[in-house]
Amino acid sequence: MVSTALLSAIVFALQVFSASALRLPDIARSTAAASNLVRAPVSKKIKQENLKGVATHDQSRARALVQRVSGGKFKGDSQVVGVEIANLATTYIAAVDVGSPPTTFFLIVDTGSSNTWVGATEPFTETETTVPLNASVGVTYGSGFFEGHQVLDLVALGGPLNIENQSIGVAEIQQGFDGLDGIIGIGPVGLTAGTVDGQDTVPTVTDNLFSAGIIPDPVVSVFFAPTNSTFDVNGELVFGGIDTGAFTGDLTVVPVTNTFPASEFFGIDISVNFKGTTILTSSGIVDTGTTLLLLASDAFAAYQRATGAVQDRNTGLLRLTRQQFASLPPLNFVIGGTTFSLSADGQRWPQQLNTAIGGSTNFVYLIVSSLGSPSGSGFDFVLGQFFLERFFSVFDSSGFVGLAPTVFTNATVNN
The missing domain is CATH 2.40.70.10 (Acid Proteases)
Structure with missing residues (x-):
């Protein structure tokens, strides 16, 4: 109760x-x-x-x-x-x-x-x-x-x-x-x-x-x-439209992708860039029911190599030292020609919840994880709750998705 x-x-x-x-x-x-x-x-x-x-x-x-x-x-x-x-x-x-x-x-x-x-x-x-x-x-x-x-x-x-x-x-x-x-x-x-x-x-x-x-x-x-x-x-939640006071800058609107199976959801086409390299260009979904940010296994492997992170056996998440995290650059998502940058803090698992996932307070864990399947399936990423806590989102049942930055996009909250 x-x-x-x-x-x-x-x-x-x-x-x-x-x-x-x-x-x-x-x-x-x-x-x-x-x-x-x-x-x-x-x-x-x-x-x-x-x-x-x-x-x-x-x-x-x-x-x-x-x-x-x-x-x-x-x-x-x-x-x-x-x-x-x-x-x-x-x-x-x-x-x-x-x-x-x-x-x-x-x-x-x-x-x-x-x-x-x-x-x-x-x-x-x-x-x-x-x-x-x-x-x-x-x-x-x-x-x-x-x-x-x-x-x-x-x-x-x-x-x-x-x-x-x-x-x-x-x-x-x-x-x-x-x-x-x-x-x-x-x-x-x-x-x-x-x-x-x-x-x-x-x-x-x-x-x-x-x-x-x-x-x-x-x-x-x-x-x-x-x-x-x-x-x-x-x-x-706002039913029937948008609250323009909830976001900053412009609202970027894209049609739902035509690529199956992402097309059956609120799926979009994006390009993911990290450290100047495109690690994924594909279709996936925006989803309030997923906690982490999931990338196709090959894109995830590229991200892991570029960060220098190791896979932590206890948590199932990527792990960095504090020194490595200090130089972690943004993870960029190009959607409808607009770049949405997930800051280093936005890529970080909340520090105060480290022990709850079986981790240590001496390390930094990342919220980017593997989808478990390679790219090319038509369902190659999921932008989950940690992404949506940084960007305002709009879901139009007639076939559109909108995203915009908010005052929390670059905020430091997970340290």
Whole structure:
């Protein structure tokens, strides 16, 4: 159960903005915010007991994502073949009310999936707004799986964001989500294909908010500030547009890549440069459900050689001496012609969490890790939470991704 203090700490606080409605590419060229924007706080939950497996979790998640869109499906009590389960280490959660009278669920905010489901910890209770669909649902993630039944119900995200007859899953069995209630999936709707019996796809919360005219555009923007404390309210979701006050400089907007399988997600094309050398030019995804920054194994090997880091057996992460870290240059990502530089501090695992991953306070560990497969697959990187804590991000369901620097892009917070 979640404490009353936590409830009050992360309950939705909403603010509505006014201006003209614009598509994401137009927003990037405008100084005006979109109309009817609604902001909701997001909290970071750190499960220190699982941090030792953070690299394993992220690799498992990446394999599960690829397998899902490549034909792997969840049926009965089976799981995606070849994908091990690793417990969640760090997550972003938001409070969501379901039903009338409502039950508040604390759900993982996930751009890498699109099903919304509840009941992993806090039980789901049918109310007068619940409509059973007599259909089973199941989704497998790198961090676990759930299986249950599908219902229509009232879903309230705060303020005007009330969705009648939102299709959601209710967990009957689950693995890997202890202490959490489920997921609010804000990825592309195509990721719901094959998850609910008898339905081709399931409209996402973003889709339904847009189709009902509650938000002017099918857009969710995300702002995370770096934090190493669990349950810190360190970010916000904005439904329907962008908050121009959340970033500095220009918003760079790129179309979702055409390269499969990254094209099934919020995938983009980038070039990665380190010490003046291009180590990767390929397609991959931006993902709130991944903790680290993952690179294809050959690009990762090039990065490791250039840094002089060694693979630490205890943590599974790259390790540097303090002297080596003092001369670590930025890791650069060229996206849509704009260079996004991840500073040395941005590449660093938070020092105060070194022992939680089985490391030593005498070394510096890096958040760049291997994807576990070579480049050329069409899914060659994942820009996870540590990247998103340095850059403002926008996810447009019509097929665009936006990124911009923030006041935290070059901040020193991990020492």
